[in-house]
Amino acid sequence: MRELRAALWGVSAFALGYLLPGTLRLPTLAYDPVARTVRFTSQVGGVAMRYYGDLLWACAAGLCAAAAVWIFRRPSRPVAVLAGATLSLVALDVAFYLSRLLASV
């Protein structure tokens, strides 16, 4: 099932693409709602928000991975292994953000 494999690769890449820019402080689009400016920077401070940029990185990674699997038909791996890897990456993201919440309380 090509759709399922594309979806699993897409979600995996999304999970990685969402986690890495924020944790590694990679450059991203940052929007300042007070000054109403958009900058491409890794230094996001004050009221500026990097959420839009991180989400764009993740969407781009997910769509590229899904499209690559859809177009190039990678050698098939067992679906159970792919699904396990995908959910593990999502669980890693959830655990990381949950740990940040618990550390701050």
Place this chain on the structure above:
Amino acid sequence: MTVLFEGGARALLVAHAVLGFTAVFATTHHAVSALLAALGRPVQRQLCRFGWMASASTVAQALLGLSLYPVYRVRVRLADLESSAPAVVQLFDLKEHLSALALALVLGASFAGRALPAEAKAAESRAVAALSASGAALVWAAALIGLYVTVRHPVGRP
């Protein structure tokens, strides 16, 4: 100083809430259908129907949330919560991240679910069920946290 979409923040918040409930119920229905498919029941039509509903409502919900975010950031987070309830700020940050992951899971599950054949292999239908159930769980968590933060200080209120 006016923040983007500040004038219509209340209306956007109401629409965000309505679409939130729609997303919660549509993703839950999709997850139940996917679990039934994994048990060998013929639920392809439900998977297709709820797949469209879940993905459309989740995307619309996310777009409304993104448009409300600058107002929340300035008028709620900066003006109130950072000084009065910093733990709630962190809780809302968690909600943002869960929503983003839920979006990917729901879209992936809907896309794969609509193509799931009636005689799908067990591993394939289980994978769709796992994606869909995880997405629905994250949507539920995001909705509950969003309701809690809105009760504390809704956008559009001084």
